[in-house]
Amino acid sequence: MPSSADHHPSPKIWKTGACHCGAVRFRVRDHFTEVLDCNCSICRKKGLLHLIVPAEDFETTTPSSAMTLYRFNTKTAKHWFCTTCGVSPFYVPRSHPDGFDVNARCIDDLDLTQVRVKRFDGDNWEQNIDTIAGYES
Numbered sequence: 001m002p003s004s005a006d007h008h009p010s011p012k013i014w015k016t017g018a019c020h021c022g023a024v025r026f027r028v029r030d031h032f033t034e035v036l037d038c039n040c041s042i043c044r045k046k047g048l049l050h051l052i053v054p055a056e057d058f059e060t061t062t063p064s065s066a067m068t069l070y071r072f073n074t075k076t077a078k079h080w081f082c083t084t085c086g087v088s089p090f091y092v093p094r095s096h097p098d099g100f101d102v103n104a105r106c107i108d109d110l111d112l113t114q115v116r117v118k119r120f121d122g123d124n125w126e127q128n129i130d131t132i133a134g135y136e137s
């Protein structure tokens with residue numbers, strides 16, 4: 001059947017992921033063809049590669065008690081990290097407060113050499129946010 005996703009070479013699929021120690025696990029559904037590399041104050045220090053998905057394409061499979069919440073500046077984003085190992089497998093981004101921003105480096109069996117990396121100038125967030133508004137269908 002025709003669908004809005006026909007322009008993609010592959011359908012959305014679910015993949016699993018986790019922090020380093022495994023206390024925080026999740027599943028995410030996407031095409032896994034493109035991620036964002038952001039240069040804002042926190043992303044450049046954490047080295048995240050972002051995969052931004054709507055809430056229906058993400059779920060945690062471990063208790064939220066395994067995570068600690070870090071917030072700063074506008075306090076819109078929820079920067080969750082594993083209380084045990086410190087890794088951030090995902091968070092709720094300021095750009096998409098109704099969705100999730102998954103750290104592509106934490107996804108199991110994702111070959112990042114096969115994924116397009118798009119630069120996002122998050123250091124100038126207000127001027128550039130329109131370039132990543134919305135979600136991929």
Ligand SMILES: [Zn+2]
Nearest residue numbers: 019021082085
């Ligand atoms: Zn951990």
